[in-house]
Amino acid sequence: MSTEGLLWVDKHRPSTFSELSYHSVLTKNLQSLSNTEVPHLLFYGPSGAGKRTRVHCVLRALFGQVVEKKKVVHRTLKVETKQIEVTTVASAHHIEVNPSESGNNDRLVVQELIKDMASSAPLDMKKSLKVIVLHDVDQMSQLAQQALRRTMERYSKTCRVIMVAESITKVLEPLRSRCLGIRVALPSKSDIGVVLQSVAHKEGITLPDALVQRIAETSGRNLRRALLQFEATRVSVGALELPSDAQVMLGDWEYVCQDLAVMLTRSQTAHQLIAVRKKLQELLAHAVPGDVILRRLLEEILRIADDEICPEICRVAAKFDRNLTKGTKPIFHLEAFAARFMQIYAAFLKQQAAMMD
Amino acid sequence: MKEAAAQLWVEKYRPRAVSEVAHQEEVVATLQKAVKEPAGRGDLPHLLLYGPPGTGKTSTALALCRDLFGPQHYRSRVLELNASDERGIKVVRDKIKVFAQIAVVSNVNTKGPDGKTYPCPPYKIIILDEADAITRDAQTALRRTMEVYSRVTRFIIICNYVSRIIGPLASRCAKFRFNPLPMDAMKGHMRRIAKDEGVKVSDETLKFLIHSSDGDLRKAINTMQSAHRMQSDTDLDMDSISAAACLVPPSVVAAFDKATTAKGHTNTSVRKAVDEILSEGYSPIQLLAQYADRLNRRTQSEGVSKMNDMQKASLALVIASAEKALIDGCDEKIQLYDVASSISRIAHAPEDIQVLKVV
Ligand SMILES: Nc1ncnc2c1ncn2[C@@H]1O[C@H](COP(=O)(O)OP(=O)(O)OP(=O)(O)O)[C@@H](O)[C@H]1O
Ligand SMILES: [Mg+2]
Numbered sequence: 001m002s003t004e005g006l007l008w009v010d011k012h013r014p015s016t017f018s019e020l021s022y023h024s025v026l027t028k029n030l031q032s033l034s035n036t037e038v039p040h041l042l043f044y045g046p047s048g049a050g051k052r053t054r055v056h057c058v059l060r061a062l063f064g065q066v067v068e069k070k071k072v073v074h075r076t077l078k079v080e081t082k083q084i085e086v087t088t089v090a091s092a093h094h095i096e097v098n099p100s101e102s103g104n105n106d107r108l109v110v111q112e113l114i115k116d117m118a119s120s121a122p123l124d125m126k127k128s129l130k131v132i133v134l135h136d137v138d139q140m141s142q143l144a145q146q147a148l149r150r151t152m153e154r155y156s157k158t159c160r161v162i163m164v165a166e167s168i169t170k171v172l173e174p175l176r177s178r179c180l181g182i183r184v185a186l187p188s189k190s191d192i193g194v195v196l197q198s199v200a201h202k203e204g205i206t207l208p209d210a211l212v213q214r215i216a217e218t219s220g221r222n223l224r225r226a227l228l229q230f231e232a233t234r235v236s237v238g239a240l241e242l243p244s245d246a247q248v249m250l251g252d253w254e255y256v257c258q259d260l261a262v263m264l265t266r267s268q269t270a271h272q273l274i275a276v277r278k279k280l281q282e283l284l285a286h287a288v289p290g291d292v293i294l295r296r297l298l299e300e301i302l303r304i305a306d307d308e309i310c311p312e313i314c315r316v317a318a319k320f321d322r323n324l325t326k327g328t329k330p331i332f333h334l335e336a337f338a339a340r341f342m343q344i345y346a347a348f349l350k351q352q353a354a355m356m357d
Numbered sequence: 358m359k360e361a362a363a364q365l366w367v368e369k370y371r372p373r374a375v376s377e378v379a380h381q382e383e384v385v386a387t388l389q390k391a392v393k394e395p396a397g398r399g400d401l402p403h404l405l406l407y408g409p410p411g412t413g414k415t416s417t418a419l420a421l422c423r424d425l426f427g428p429q430h431y432r433s434r435v436l437e438l439n440a441s442d443e444r445g446i447k448v449v450r451d452k453i454k455v456f457a458q459i460a461v462v463s464n465v466n467t468k469g470p471d472g473k474t475y476p477c478p479p480y481k482i483i484i485l486d487e488a489d490a491i492t493r494d495a496q497t498a499l500r501r502t503m504e505v506y507s508r509v510t511r512f513i514i515i516c517n518y519v520s521r522i523i524g525p526l527a528s529r530c531a532k533f534r535f536n537p538l539p540m541d542a543m544k545g546h547m548r549r550i551a552k553d554e555g556v557k558v559s560d561e562t563l564k565f566l567i568h569s570s571d572g573d574l575r576k577a578i579n580t581m582q583s584a585h586r587m588q589s590d591t592d593l594d595m596d597s598i599s600a601a602a603c604l605v606p607p608s609v610v611a612a613f614d615k616a617t618t619a620k621g622h623t624n625t626s627v628r629k630a631v632d633e634i635l636s637e638g639y640s641p642i643q644l645l646a647q648y649a650d651r652l653n654r655r656t657q658s659e660g661v662s663k664m665n666d667m668q669k670a671s672l673a674l675v676i677a678s679a680e681k682a683l684i685d686g687c688d689e690k691i692q693l694y695d696v697a698s699s700i701s702r703i704a705h706a707p708e709d710i711q712v713l714k715v716v
Binding site for chain 2: 028029032033037039044045046049080110111114142143146147148149150151153156157167168169170173174176177178179180181183184185186221291294295298302307310311314315317318321322324325326
């Protein structure tokens with residue numbers, strides 16, 4: 001396969017257990033599980049921890065090189081009067097799909113694909129194992145999750161389900177009961193350093209340790225992010241030798257959140273609130289999700305706010321996070337949080353001033 | 358190419374006959390009676406089986422049908438519908454209609470291929486498994502269907518939460534609650550499997566495994582099989598079980614407790630503890646559950662267990678609202694920041710706690 005034009009995150013993705021560099025105990029366990037007795041699996045852990053990569057290694061260990069020959073298939077499922085478009089990735093032995101992409105139709109997608117898989121196995125292949133990989137199961141509707149239950153039991157002789165989720169909170173209990181949970185933690189900063197250096201080596205790039213440190217720091221231990229930042233930094237520097245003090249590129253929206261935190265602590269006036277609102281609206285217009293903005297803003301604020309008021313700020317953030325989740329207009333709740341923070345902060349400053357006198 | 362999947366132990370050891378179902382005495386006794394009664398009396402009521410996952414509901418229903426009809430007539434007499442089948446009102450009604458309309462042949466040969474004689478009573482059984490997912494409208498429609506075919510069919514409705522079944526439907530059934538399996542019942546069952554499969558496991562580890570499964574026998578069996586696979590040459594130990602059961606290791610919960618209540622901590626260090634937990638991928642909801650356990654313990658002399666009742670009560674409020682928020686899909690970090698910083702505030706300024714209630 002040509003690797004031309006691929007991002008480094010994809011180009012240098014390990015595909016076998018022996019290429020995996022961190023979480024060696026987990027790797028060893030997965031390796032001993034990857035035989036005919038493999039149970040249904042539920043991979044969970046933060047984004048950028050390497051779940052997808054490990055799923056792929058399991059498939060590879062189960063079926064060998066043939067799983068590399070996978071095709072992207074766009075299919076149209078016809079159910080009653082509905083036509084549903086789904087994109088799947090499939091090899092001779094497995095199929096991957098993200099049912100939550102089909103929104104409210106996710107249940108139908110799950111039903112149809114499983115029916116298909118169970119019935120499509122030709123007679124002589126009946127004995128071979130098939131795997132269905134479901135991404136973002138925590139985003140799937142309850143009905144779609146329910147639809148998996150008995151199916152996982154009924155076809156367990158020939159079929160295994162591998163599920164991937166960021167958090168198991170929203171995975172139904174009966175589903176969790178049917179799977180072996182595989183927790184994938186984020187790599188440590190030094191783990192990230194090792195991966196960055198090995199990619200640098202393969203790409204023929206000189207990467208100073210000080211820069212590795214900073215990338216590992218700003219990535220928040222998210223390996224995908226670290227690799228993207230590394231590649232972006234390399235592009236912006238434009239040379240094979242990166243200086244130690246090269247600027248690590250963040251996403252634009254992250255800079256905006258930093259600015260917002262500074263604005264909110266600098267002045268607490270109606271005028272300032274209008275300026276803040278405008279920036280928030282811009283972020284939302286660029287499709288940054290409301291909860292992501294709130295979380296990042298909170299982090300930035302906590303970084304600069306005084307210890308004394310942090311618990312209260314967290315309380316307030318938790319409250320507006322709940323409102324945001326229930327509501328439909330993120331801007332209301334983000335602005336409400338900003339206003340409430342200003343109030344807390346102004347009161348705090350006033351109290352400080354009074355104590356000075 | 359891979360051979361057929363080796364069997365999962367949960368399927369291999371699924372009860373084949375009602376008598377093999379562990380622990381659920383009430384339902385087992387009733388059903389065994391129904392099987393033993395002379396055939397043809399038709400005195401099996403509609404059944405509603407409900408209870409948490411992995412307690413034997415589906416197994417019991419399937420075993421009952423096998424006991425009644427034997428392998429020979431199973432297919433013609435039993436219709437199994439579950440959440441993976443189309444559940445629209447019309448589809449369900451049609452399927453049931455087609456199935457129920459074919460008359461049962463009386464005087465069938467009641468001897469199975471295995472030489473055993475089966476009662477083969479003159480009715481068919483329709484199993485509606487995972488009925489939590491059936492809409493209220495469809496349930497209302499079902500009520501009618503049940504009536505129409507009541508002479509020739511029996512329904513077995515299975516669900517996790519009985520509250521999801523509408524009253525008029527539930528009231529037509531004999532209801533049986535499946536309880537989480539207690540330690541002893543599980544232990545007997547697990548020991549037998551361990552012996553058959555050659556798993557070496559100490560009593561203490563087995564207890565820990567069962568305790569961590571929360572009465573879910575399927576989970577316990579699955580966990581044991583996986584842990585056994587991962588370290589087949591040595592005895593099972595607690596760490597591998599914690600991992601396989603998605604638990605937050607007790608040491609992590611203890612560290613969280615310490616980080617939030619210890620003297621001399623700062624808000625930054627409290628948040629760092631949260632960041633660490635999330636980075637490790639532990640489930641926040643699981644953490645809260647295990648932390649609440651700790652809070653309720655009286656014997657401990659450190660951390661949250663040392664707080665006074667007023668402190669504990671207000672902390673319980675914070676935890677409850679966070680757990681609800683998490684279930685609703687709120688941001689895990691924001692909610693845990695709130696919990697953690699509230700704990701530290703409550704721990705350090707007991708006289709200040711009423712402030713927390715009002716936001
Ligand atoms: N009471 C029991 N006696 C014996 N085995 C049991 C019992 N309960 C559960 N098991 C074991 O767990 C497996 C799953 O049980 P079963 O399918 O009956 O659960 P369920 O109650 O239908 O759960 P769910 O609500 O998740 O569908 C069985 O295959 C069996 O191995
Ligand atoms: Mg069941």
